[in-house]
Amino acid sequence: MSLPLSAGQRSHRAWPETLHAEWTKLRTLASTGWLLAGAVALTVAVSTAAVAAAAVAPGVDLAKLSLTGIQAGQAVAVILAVLAISNEYSTGMIRVTLTAMPRRHTVLAAKAALVGGLVLAAGAVTVLASVLAGRLILPERGFTPANGYQLLSLGNGPDLRAACGSVLYLALVALLALGIAAVVRDSAVAIGTVLALLYLFPIAAAVVSNHHWQRHLEQIGPTTAGLYIQATAGVHALPLTPWQGLGVLALWAMGALILGGLVLRFRDA
Amino acid sequence: MQPGLMPWSKAGILIKQDLSQGSAYAAMMVTSGNGVRMQWNYTGDTPGLSGAVSAASPRWLRLTRDSDTITGYDSTDGAHWTQVGAVHLAGLPSAVQAGLFATSPQYIAISTSFGSGNVNNNQTVATAVFDHVRRSGAWPAITWTGGDIGPATEGIQGFSQGYHQAAGRFTVTGSGDIAPAIPGPGNGNEGHEPIGFFLAGTVAGLIAVIVVATMFMTAEYRRGLIRTTLAVSPVRGRVLAAKAIVIGSAAFVTGLAAAVGTVIVATGEAHASGYSLWPVPWPAELRLIAGTAALVAVAAVLTLAVATMVRRSAAAVMLVIVAIVVPYFLTFTAAVPAVIGEWLLRITPAAAFAVQQSTPRYHQVQAAYLPGLGDGFFPLAPWAGLAVLCGWAALALAGAAYLLRRRDA
Numbered sequence: 001m002s003l004p005l006s007a008g009q010r011s012h013r014a015w016p017e018t019l020h021a022e023w024t025k026l027r028t029l030a031s032t033g034w035l036l037a038g039a040v041a042l043t044v045a046v047s048t049a050a051v052a053a054a055a056v057a058p059g060v061d062l063a064k065l066s067l068t069g070i071q072a073g074q075a076v077a078v079i080l081a082v083l084a085i086s087n088e089y090s091t092g093m094i095r096v097t098l099t100a101m102p103r104r105h106t107v108l109a110a111k112a113a114l115v116g117g118l119v120l121a122a123g124a125v126t127v128l129a130s131v132l133a134g135r136l137i138l139p140e141r142g143f144t145p146a147n148g149y150q151l152l153s154l155g156n157g158p159d160l161r162a163a164c165g166s167v168l169y170l171a172l173v174a175l176l177a178l179g180i181a182a183v184v185r186d187s188a189v190a191i192g193t194v195l196a197l198l199y200l201f202p203i204a205a206a207v208v209s210n211h212h213w214q215r216h217l218e219q220i221g222p223t224t225a226g227l228y229i230q231a232t233a234g235v236h237a238l239p240l241t242p243w244q245g246l247g248v249l250a251l252w253a254m255g256a257l258i259l260g261g262l263v264l265r266f267r268d269a
Numbered sequence: 270m271q272p273g274l275m276p277w278s279k280a281g282i283l284i285k286q287d288l289s290q291g292s293a294y295a296a297m298m299v300t301s302g303n304g305v306r307m308q309w310n311y312t313g314d315t316p317g318l319s320g321a322v323s324a325a326s327p328r329w330l331r332l333t334r335d336s337d338t339i340t341g342y343d344s345t346d347g348a349h350w351t352q353v354g355a356v357h358l359a360g361l362p363s364a365v366q367a368g369l370f371a372t373s374p375q376y377i378a379i380s381t382s383f384g385s386g387n388v389n390n391n392q393t394v395a396t397a398v399f400d401h402v403r404r405s406g407a408w409p410a411i412t413w414t415g416g417d418i419g420p421a422t423e424g425i426q427g428f429s430q431g432y433h434q435a436a437g438r439f440t441v442t443g444s445g446d447i448a449p450a451i452p453g454p455g456n457g458n459e460g461h462e463p464i465g466f467f468l469a470g471t472v473a474g475l476i477a478v479i480v481v482a483t484m485f486m487t488a489e490y491r492r493g494l495i496r497t498t499l500a501v502s503p504v505r506g507r508v509l510a511a512k513a514i515v516i517g518s519a520a521f522v523t524g525l526a527a528a529v530g531t532v533i534v535a536t537g538e539a540h541a542s543g544y545s546l547w548p549v550p551w552p553a554e555l556r557l558i559a560g561t562a563a564l565v566a567v568a569a570v571l572t573l574a575v576a577t578m579v580r581r582s583a584a585a586v587m588l589v590i591v592a593i594v595v596p597y598f599l600t601f602t603a604a605v606p607a608v609i610g611e612w613l614l615r616i617t618p619a620a621a622f623a624v625q626q627s628t629p630r631y632h633q634v635q636a637a638y639l640p641g642l643g644d645g646f647f648p649l650a651p652w653a654g655l656a657v658l659c660g661w662a663a664l665a666l667a668g669a670a671y672l673l674r675r676r677d678a
Binding site: 031042046049050053054055068071072075076078079082083086090186187188189191192195196199200202203204205206207 | 466469472473476477479480483484487491581582583584585586587590591594595598599601602603604605606608609
């Protein structure tokens with residue numbers, strides 16, 4: 001004989017159940033596995049190509065160079081995050097989801113936790129592979145200790161920061177995408193918006209000739225500021241410290257998630 | 270000339286309207302790596318005898334003037350002459366300057382890292398030895414004098430430009446180039462951009478067009494409308510063609526309006542604020558505008574075709590953005606080394622951004638021709654770049670037509 005649960009018990013059990021439900025949905029999306037594999041492959045391919053074409057010149061930042069692929073791979077992480085929510089809207093599944101789990105912010109939080117976790121895991125693999133490629137290929141390109149270049153090593157503080165920070169960067173970009181997808185609902189519009197946000201700040205910063213504005217654009221852009229975490233050379237010349245830069249991206253992600261949560265809460269699904 | 274020079278280090282003879290910068294000239298020269306050349310009015314260049322030049326294997330050069338036509342000849346022995354070219358210098362006055370020159374362009378080292386590229390320009394020096402210098406015709410009976418022409422050279426230690434004459438032998442040393450100015454901060458011309466630079470916003474509009482073009486097809490699949498569409502017009506290839514024409518035309522008009530608006534606003538603002546725009550001739554300006562509209566239109570058709578093949582919005586938007594926007598972004602922000610950037614702008618659909626190059630690239634002028642630093646140079650010629658995008662779009666359309674016909678809707 002089962003007794004109806006009290007309100008307190010229901011909310012207590014809501015979290016694991018919601019997580020389990022969201023995990024089932026994310027896991028069984030045909031695209032999830034492909035996108036994770038695609039993100040890893042694209043990132044490692046671009047990173048490897050970048051280190052393989054590198055030439056010794058003053059001011060080359062080896063950690064940043066080895067992690068170049070993150071800037072291409074983030075596009076795939078964005079799709080993964082957007083689909084986690086927009087697929088529900090395109091199939092009408094969202095109405096079932098919200099009927100079964102009426103605490104809407106818990107649904108979004110569960111999605112954020114799962115997408116963030118998956119991207120963290122894929123990001124870790126990606127970054128390790130990219131750093132390994134850099135460590136193996138860069139000495140052949142003339143970046144040897146004899147020429148004054150340290151081998152890339154995760155035992156080295158700044159390199160470790162660049163590597164771990166890049167993993168966090170990818171996860172934060174995914175969360176930003178998830179928040180925006182919750183707001184705009186349609187996958188094409190969400191992906192267009194997020195990728196515009198990610199890629200236009202650096203392009204605008206490169207085009208603006210006024211150095212004052214250029215600095216400001218780089219400070220507030222989610223990509224430009226977030227990628228300061230990859231800097232291991234000339235860190236003092238940056239407009240923000242590496243962790244502050246990643247903090248800017250975290251603010252973007254948090255803002256998007258809060259906005260997404262509010263819209264989800266107050267809008268008809 | 271000595272080994273170790275720049276390929277376009279040059280020395281020779283020159284007839285010039287006057288000594289001011291930008292005045293008309295025609296010159297015959299030997300170069301360090303490109304044989305004998307005849308060059309005129311900064312952008313003209315014709316090859317003469319090829320092969321390396323040394324004291325053991327000298328070259329004879331001759332310029333003759335007939336009214337305002339200058340004809341250049343070269344020879345290996347001073348007896349058998351070959352005409353290299355004849356150029357018409359409009360309005361050449363009867364009294365001109367003639368002389369010997371030697372000069373060597375800057376050495377450019379480029380290093381790139383994310384968000385910044387560094388161009389190091391180092392001055393180089395060329396020294397040339399001339400003998401058997403003769404004039405014939407109605408020249409005034411004055412002797413040769415030496416001097417620097419053009420702006421003073423900076424940054425070379427222990428060197429002075431020079432002219433030395435002894436026993437009929439002239440030794441001339443110089444640095445710099447006789448060439449058109451090339452825009453871009455890498456060439457010392459920061460804050461003085463051509464109009465194409467202000468079309469950098471195209472990529473933002475392009476993302477919106479990609480989204481719209483995707484939904485133009487995927488909305489049909491999502492709502493099941495595609496079944497109605499194909500029931501009404503069963504010739505599926507025709508449906509695809511009609512959709513391509515509609516989205517292509519809409520995108521072309523949008524792109525045209527955006528480009529015209531940008532050019533008008535940017536030119537007006539530049540005039541109002543006293544910003545000096547790099548001069549761009551009107552045919553090039555027209556090509557920038559029409560090319561931008563064509564770029565947007567063909568990209569929309571490519572997107573439609575990709576969306577027809579994959580049927581899902583997310584996948585279509587991602588594929589097209591990864592194909593067009595990401596290569597452009599990686600190159601433009603100098604995120605990847607310049608070598609990779611050049612290749613990306615050759616083979617990916619992003620090659621089409623070449624239609625936005627305002628000023629030409631001269632093979633005979635050493636400069637920092639980079640897309641990444643705001644200079645706006647592309648590895649392919651404007652229409653060749655657009656052709657690459659058209660090729661991708663045609664391929665995708667063929668694939669889309671095939672799949673649309675073979676697949677259940």
